[in-house]
Amino acid sequence: MRVLIVEDEPTMRVSLRRGLEAEGFAVDEAESGDTGLWMAREFPYDAIVLDIMLPGRNGYEVCRTLRAEQNWTPILMLTAKRGELDEAEGIDLGADDYLTKPFSFVVLVARLRALLRRSGGGAPVVIEAGDLSIDPAAHTVTRGGADCALTAREFAVLEQLARRLGEVVSKAEIVEKVWDLHFDGDLNIVEVYIRSLRKKLDEPFGVRSIETVRGAGYRLRTDGGRS
Numbered sequence: 001m002r003v004l005i006v007e008d009e010p011t012m013r014v015s016l017r018r019g020l021e022a023e024g025f026a027v028d029e030a031e032s033g034d035t036g037l038w039m040a041r042e043f044p045y046d047a048i049v050l051d052i053m054l055p056g057r058n059g060y061e062v063c064r065t066l067r068a069e070q071n072w073t074p075i076l077m078l079t080a081k082r083g084e085l086d087e088a089e090g091i092d093l094g095a096d097d098y099l100t101k102p103f104s105f106v107v108l109v110a111r112l113r114a115l116l117r118r119s120g121g122g123a124p125v126v127i128e129a130g131d132l133s134i135d136p137a138a139h140t141v142t143r144g145g146a147d148c149a150l151t152a153r154e155f156a157v158l159e160q161l162a163r164r165l166g167e168v169v170s171k172a173e174i175v176e177k178v179w180d181l182h183f184d185g186d187l188n189i190v191e192v193y194i195r196s197l198r199k200k201l202d203e204p205f206g207v208r209s210i211e212t213v214r215g216a217g218y219r220l221r222t223d224g225g226r227s
């Protein structure tokens with residue numbers, strides 16, 4: 001899941017980025033409304049965390065402009081103090097949710113995940129592939145009921161395959177959703193994660209759930225490898 005943070009205060013921006021990365025999100029940052037607007041138009045974000053008081057174009061204007069352009073990326077607005085934003089006004093502008101500073105990081109992540117679930121295009125809450133069960137909301141994977149411990153990044157790669165169960169997903173599509181703008185572009189990084197996923201999800205169980213489709217990408221089998 002790729003998220004854009006638009007926030008001018010460096011401390012807040014950096015701590016948001018680090019926190020969200022630790023939760024397995026790919027995160028890009030913008031320091032002004034204009035840069036944020038440009039990035040939101042240019043890249044396929046799953047959600048935007050948008051501060052209201054920004055240099056240049058403010059958060060309201062960014063939100064209104066995106067909605068006017070039919071860009072429906074979920075937006076979570078950050079307000080500096082109570083009363084800065086009338087809640088009804090924020091919703092009218094097209095924001096999906098907002099939080100008043102100071103907020104707890106746990107609450108921010110919960111709200112963000114709720115937004116992502118709502119916009120998930122009707123994807124099932126838990127994705128089942130044979131006896132493999134992937135829960136994007138809880139960030140857990142089980143094989144035959146046994147927990148498989150994955151790192152945040154391994155989970156993010158698996159989630160991209162699971163959301164398109166049975167379809168071939170290219171390395172470029174995976175990188176676009178899981179890594180951020182500063183990623184240097186070697187798509188072979190995906191192979192490293194596929195290898196570790198196979199070690200954890202398949203090899204101990206003597207099955208093969210993630211198939212390599214030469215020159216095209218990877219496919220998570222609908223039967224979870226147990227045919």
Ligand code: CA
Nearest residue numbers: 008051053054
């Ligand atoms: Ca600000």
